[in-house]
Amino acid sequence: MNIAENIKSFKAEIPEEVTLVAVSKTKPESDILEAYNAGQRIFGENKIQEMTEKWENLPKDIKWHMLGHVQRNKVKYMAEYVNLIHAVDSLKLLKEIEKQAKKYDRTIECLLQIKIAEEDTKYGIDVDEADSILQSQAYREMTHVKVVGLMGMATLTEKEEKIKKEFSYLKTTFDNFKSRYNSLHTLSMGMSGDYKIAIECGSTMIRVGSAIFGERNYN
Numbered sequence: 001m002n003i004a005e006n007i008k009s010f011k012a013e014i015p016e017e018v019t020l021v022a023v024s025k026t027k028p029e030s031d032i033l034e035a036y037n038a039g040q041r042i043f044g045e046n047k048i049q050e051m052t053e054k055w056e057n058l059p060k061d062i063k064w065h066m067l068g069h070v071q072r073n074k075v076k077y078m079a080e081y082v083n084l085i086h087a088v089d090s091l092k093l094l095k096e097i098e099k100q101a102k103k104y105d106r107t108i109e110c111l112l113q114i115k116i117a118e119e120d121t122k123y124g125i126d127v128d129e130a131d132s133i134l135q136s137q138a139y140r141e142m143t144h145v146k147v148v149g150l151m152g153m154a155t156l157t158e159k160e161e162k163i164k165k166e167f168s169y170l171k172t173t174f175d176n177f178k179s180r181y182n183s184l185h186t187l188s189m190g191m192s193g194d195y196k197i198a199i200e201c202g203s204t205m206i207r208v209g210s211a212i213f214g215e216r217n218y219n
């Protein structure tokens with residue numbers, strides 16, 4: 001894998017209005033630096049502890065995105081620096097983010113994760129739940145948390161039509177929400193295997209790991 005080359009070719013390939021998140025989970029800091037030196041500044045991780053260690057050691061102009069499911073008791077470890085939390089799935093979690101962000105006098109941007117895949121994944125909420133979070137008095141009174149968009153993951157399948165259907169559904173939902181909540185501007189969908197379809201369907205932020213850094217080894 002030539003990481004610098006991969007970053008450059010992604011930047012050249014994707015439309016200007018689409019943001020690239022380089023997903024560096026499980027990858028060493030040297031890999032991140034290689035991408036950084038090729039101009040990449042946004043990196044995504046899915047474990048708070050791993051992300052925090054990398055934040056401590058790496059250049060401070062990196063924007064760190066939390067992609068994975070967030071346990072409420074761990075929000076405090078990333079509140080000082082996290083830039084965007086992609087997978088918010090409850091008002092309770094937003095309340096905790098609000099509380100921790102306040103300690104650092106920061107505003108943390110979040111996305112609500114909408115369940116769009118057919119697979120019985122544990123994470124993500126449906127459109128009505130997302131709507132009721134955004135409408136709630138509790139959310140509207142928050143001053144250190146801002147929901148700026150939606151995130152979704154399509155079914156892991158070779159069937160392009162199915163992926164397209166799921167992404168299109170999320171895009172329609174996003175447009176509908178955007179017309180009613182004016183803080184929304186980001187639609188995070190698309191990974192290494194399906195980012196092209198996601199962009200076709202209106203994604204504004206893709207999260208790409210293995211196509212940049214190579215396959216992950218979880219051992």
Ligand SMILES: *Cc1c(COP(=O)(O)O)cnc(C)c1O
Pocket residue numbers: 023025046067068191192193207208209210211
């Ligand atoms: C790991 C991960 C990605 C990147 O996956 P690749 O297939 O390696 O591009 C994207 N989004 C989320 C939420 C992830 O956990």
